[in-house]
Amino acid sequence: MDIKILGSGCTKCKTTAALIDQVAKDKGVPINLDKVEDMRQIAGYGVMSTPGVVIDGKVVHAGGVPSREKVEQWLSA
Numbered sequence: 001m002d003i004k005i006l007g008s009g010c011t012k013c014k015t016t017a018a019l020i021d022q023v024a025k026d027k028g029v030p031i032n033l034d035k036v037e038d039m040r041q042i043a044g045y046g047v048m049s050t051p052g053v054v055i056d057g058k059v060v061h062a063g064g065v066p067s068r069e070k071v072e073q074w075l076s077a
Helices: 011-027 039-044 068-076
Strands: 002-006 032-036 052-055 058-062
Touching: 002 011, 011 032, 011 068
Parallel strands: 002 032
Antiparallel strands: 002 052, 052 058
16 A cells, blocks of 8 residues: 655644554554655645645545544555
């Protein structure tokens, strides 16, 4: 599972990355987690508010830290 965190490296972006990493470890789901901080690349995904989350090329979240339940749903799909 290829996951990208889109954002400037702000606290919410770091929290989102840590949350996704922790849920993946808890569930035993192997992931490849990348951080995208280039605003042109972020805009290319159509994300205007960060953090954004892209899973396997599809934007699944934008703006604010996602809930743990939401992350668990993404990783069990």
